[in-house]
Amino acid sequence: KKLAVFVSGGGSNFRSIHEASKRGSLHGDVVVLVTNKSECGGAEYARNNGIPVIMFPKAKDESDGLCPNDLVDTLRRFEVDLILLAGYLKLIPVELIQAFERSIINIHPSLLPAFGGKGHYGMKVHKAVIAFGARFSGPTVHFVDEHYDTGRILAQRVVPVLANDTAEELAARVLREEHQLYVEVVEALCEDRLVWRKDGVPLIRSKE
Ligand code: GRF
Numbered sequence: 001k002k003l004a005v006f007v008s009g010g011g012s013n014f015r016s017i018h019e020a021s022k023r024g025s026l027h028g029d030v031v032v033l034v035t036n037k038s039e040c041g042g043a044e045y046a047r048n049n050g051i052p053v054i055m056f057p058k059a060k061d062e063s064d065g066l067c068p069n070d071l072v073d074t075l076r077r078f079e080v081d082l083i084l085l086a087g088y089l090k091l092i093p094v095e096l097i098q099a100f101e102r103s104i105i106n107i108h109p110s111l112l113p114a115f116g117g118k119g120h121y122g123m124k125v126h127k128a129v130i131a132f133g134a135r136f137s138g139p140t141v142h143f144v145d146e147h148y149d150t151g152r153i154l155a156q157r158v159v160p161v162l163a164n165d166t167a168e169e170l171a172a173r174v175l176r177e178e179h180q181l182y183v184e185v186v187e188a189l190c191e192d193r194l195v196w197r198k199d200g201v202p203l204i205r206s207k208e
Helices: 012-023 041-048 068-077 094-099 123-132 167-190
Strands: 002-007 029-035 053-055 082-085 104-108 140-143 153-156 194-196 202-204
Touching: 002 012, 002 041, 012 029, 012 041, 012 167, 029 041, 029 068, 041 053, 068 094, 082 167, 104 167, 123 167, 140 167, 153 167, 153 202
Parallel strands: 002 029, 002 082, 029 053, 082 104
Antiparallel strands: 104 140, 140 153, 194 202
16 A cells, blocks of 8 residues: 655654565555655655655745645545554644545554643643553554544553653653554555444454
8 A cells, every 4th residue: 555654753653664664564655755844854764765755734934835635636646545644743634534534544642532632742642641640551543533633543552651750751651652553553454454343433353
């Protein structure tokens, strides 16, 4: 399958997916990188690896950047099957959600629906988890709808929150699991191991 990855930051999840694809342990190719920050680590990694970089959305003070319908056309031209959000901080416009129905997923660093939604991004998520006294956290991979972090859950992984954790320590523990979980989920989707339960919940079949 052909994958588009959307990033706004360092792009370590993007990197782990790209590396799995290069190793051949993922039957998908990253054909395009979409970002709202042309100088972010993820965009730099893409340029260094010969992956085309597209700016989205159009920033107010920049001439670069596509409008939603042009982005849909461009992704179609790249024959994109699956869109992976990996630390992309902008809301996905409805044009894209409709054009790529059931084909956009995101990874979030908490056990949704806890600690999700606008304002819960980056280190803020982990700070909130610690401040609340939650004993467990971990990444969630979910389908994307037009709101932040409310789409149906596809996979989760649990990590402990330790009594003296800093947000940075918890973030690092969760991120290690993110890298594994996202690759596993994308691999399953590339192998068409996704089934939809009658009530609309997506399930992954394990390998035979
Ligand atoms: C990850 O924690 C992810 O869950 C969240 O943003 C972060 C991105 O990290 N959506 P990276 O850019 O992949 O290193």
